Amino acid sequence: MTDRLLQAEHLSKTYSLPGGGSHTAAEDVSFTVPEGGALGIVGESGSGKTTVARMLVGLARPDHGRITVAGREREPRAPRGRTARLTRAREIQMVFQDPYVSLDPRLTATQCLHTALRLHGRPESEAGPLLDRVGLGSREADARPRDLSGGQRQRLAIARALAVDPRILVLDEAVAALDVSIQAQILRLLAEIRRETAVALVFVSHDLAVVQHVTDEVLVMRTGRVVERGPTHRVLTTPEHPYTHLLLASVPTTEDWDPTAAARARERAAATEEGP
Numbered sequence: 001m002t003d004r005l006l007q008a009e010h011l012s013k014t015y016s017l018p019g020g021g022s023h024t025a026a027e028d029v030s031f032t033v034p035e036g037g038a039l040g041i042v043g044e045s046g047s048g049k050t051t052v053a054r055m056l057v058g059l060a061r062p063d064h065g066r067i068t069v070a071g072r073e074r075e076p077r078a079p080r081g082r083t084a085r086l087t088r089a090r091e092i093q094m095v096f097q098d099p100y101v102s103l104d105p106r107l108t109a110t111q112c113l114h115t116a117l118r119l120h121g122r123p124e125s126e127a128g129p130l131l132d133r134v135g136l137g138s139r140e141a142d143a144r145p146r147d148l149s150g151g152q153r154q155r156l157a158i159a160r161a162l163a164v165d166p167r168i169l170v171l172d173e174a175v176a177a178l179d180v181s182i183q184a185q186i187l188r189l190l191a192e193i194r195r196e197t198a199v200a201l202v203f204v205s206h207d208l209a210v211v212q213h214v215t216d217e218v219l220v221m222r223t224g225r226v227v228e229r230g231p232t233h234r235v236l237t238t239p240e241h242p243y244t245h246l247l248l249a250s251v252p253t254t255e256d257w258d259p260t261a262a263a264r265a266r267e268r269a270a271a272t273e274e275g276p
């Protein structure tokens with residue numbers, strides 16, 4: 001068991017803006033995830049969560065910092081050579097919010113998995129067990145993405161990521177577009193996958209109610225910086241940073257949640273920050 005399977009150290013990313021100027025989307029973000037562990041990255045829209053996720057998988061290049069998987073540094077760019085590229089793909093796979101855009105519309109679910117399995121030198125016969133693993137049956141196996149529901153498409157995207165046998169799965173708002181009951185099913189599925197494999201999860205979400213079901217540790221991001229971190233249960237029940245309090249007040253996690261009080265708390269916090 002590796003207690004530092006994924007290590008992100010001092011990641012920073014600043015974007016140049018059209019028309020001049022720049023915007024720092026992530027600043028000095030560090031964390032580790034053990035083998036089989038699950039880390040949540042939470043924060044409001046624009047807090048830098050996706051930027052961190054994109055740096056992990058290599059879709060954005062950090063300006064500073066480094067990322068290692070099992071002690072091996074990940075190069076910011078995709079390496080040359082097929083073997084090195086496939087090895088890198090097996091380190092980290094990503095599941096996006098909308099699998100509709102990342103799944104090939106021409107391929108049935110089975111064909112989609114065959115393609116991923118073949119590419120990684122694994123037998124096509126693993127497609128059936130993978131579909132089974134994510135709860136897709138024989139009808140869905142022959143269906144193309146447009147004929148699947150949102151939840152089924154997300155199951156297929158997870159199966160395709162697992163076909164690569166990755167060590168780490170990064171999920172960016174992976175259940176955000178789904179109905180609450182379907183969200184719960186996908187979260188249960190992820191929890192099962194975690195139990196059965198040693199895959200580690202990095203679960204990016206604006207929704208604290210969602211991360212509490214799948215993660216052990218959580219990072220709270222605000223304007224590109226980590227403002228709080230700790231065991232998920234502790235952060236959600238006894239938050240230390242005022243911003244985490246605010247985030248918690250903003251989500252209907254309890255029966256006595258009061259949207260008006262939450263909105264007022266946010267307005268008060270914004271006014272305090274802006275100053276006189």
Ligand SMILES: Nc1ncnc2c1ncn2[C@@H]1O[C@H](COP(=O)(O)OP(=O)(O)OP(=O)(O)O)[C@@H](O)[C@H]1O
Nearest residue numbers: 015016023025043044045046047048049050051052
């Ligand atoms: N390519 C880019 N060029 C310029 N600015 C960017 C770029 N990508 C992200 N940003 C800015 O960086 C900040 C962080 O964006 P990011 O998408 O990482 O946040 P987020 O927390 O994931 O939010 P959301 O949930 O809305 O995607 C935002 O202010 C965003 O506008």
